Amino acid sequence: MPDAPERPLGLLCFDFGTRQIGVAYGQTQTRTAAPVAVLKARDGQPRWEEVARLIDDWRPARLLVGLPLNMDGSEGEFCQRARRFARRLQARSGKPVTMVDERLSTAAAKADADRGRNYRDHPVDGQAAALILGTWLSDPGAGCAP
Secondary structure, eight states: OOOOOOOOOEEEEEEOOSSEEEEEEEETTTTEEEEEEEEEEETTEEOHHHHHHHHHHHOOSEEEEEEOOOTTSOOOHHHHHHHHHHHHHHHHHOSOEEEEEOTTHHHHHHHHTGGGTTGGGSOHHHHHHHHHHHHHHHOGGGOBOO
């Protein structure tokens, strides 16, 4: 008897930053992702009620957070801050959280936004979150725990 098809899952992905946090939504059935918000943050702390509202509105089954590894794959201080954000997100939401390698996602999003011209007028952080989510959709086994 063939395996039953997996139920499509909705996902929210966060591109952590100290001043802004990009957010994207995607789902496993179509394997697509799109930016939905850019949250203001103060020293890496968003307004948690805005995060809760996004989770309530989109009802994701899983949350993803970009892990800003160094180019050689090692972790720096910013990785620890992103992991701390992911752990807080998991504790506050009660949803599973997966970290996803985000190397060069912001640079790619800036390049996509008018090839680097006036990128500040574009939701680059949201685009970066969509790229991170796309990475996970291509290889769900590549994520790690916060």
